[in-house]
Amino acid sequence: MWILGRLLQKRYRNILTRGAKQLPPIQLRQNGKRGRVAKSDAHNLWERLKKHETAVLLFARLSHVPFTNNRAERDLRMSKVKQKVSGCFRTRKYAEAYCRISSYHADHGKSGIQSAGRHSNGLFGTALR
Numbered sequence: 001m002w003i004l005g006r007l008l009q010k011r012y013r014n015i016l017t018r019g020a021k022q023l024p025p026i027q028l029r030q031n032g033k034r035g036r037v038a039k040s041d042a043h044n045l046w047e048r049l050k051k052h053e054t055a056v057l058l059f060a061r062l063s064h065v066p067f068t069n070n071r072a073e074r075d076l077r078m079s080k081v082k083q084k085v086s087g088c089f090r091t092r093k094y095a096e097a098y099c100r101i102s103s104y105h106a107d108h109g110k111s112g113i114q115s116a117g118r119h120s121n122g123l124f125g126t127a128l129r
Contacts, residue, residue: 005061
């Protein structure tokens with residue numbers, strides 16, 4: 001896996017180098033203007049990909065790291081919907097209970113455990129088995 005990671009890193013850097021040559025030129029600052037010079041979307045993306053290379057290629061080095069973060073986004077989506085619908089949680093206690101229940105529900109679903117015991121485990125704080 002380490003060799004694959006190194007090979008992928010080499011290819012990634014090669015692609016970044018070739019991409020840098022095709023970036024549109026950054027326009028010079030106009031006289032009297034302050035602040036940052038505006039860059040194109042392509043240039044901003046290139047800079048982020050270069051700056052965060054280790055995070056982008058982390059999945060190649062560590063087999064347990066997923067290629068995308070879709071699962072994490074899906075896990076957060078329902079709590080954000082709940083927050084938008086109700087406006088907020090009434091107390092911190094209820095927010096923590098909601099998070100505990102939804103966490104157990106998600107973990108049991110990923111583990112293949114049937115839904116019958118999901119909610120009681122979340123309510124009473126019993127651990128996954």
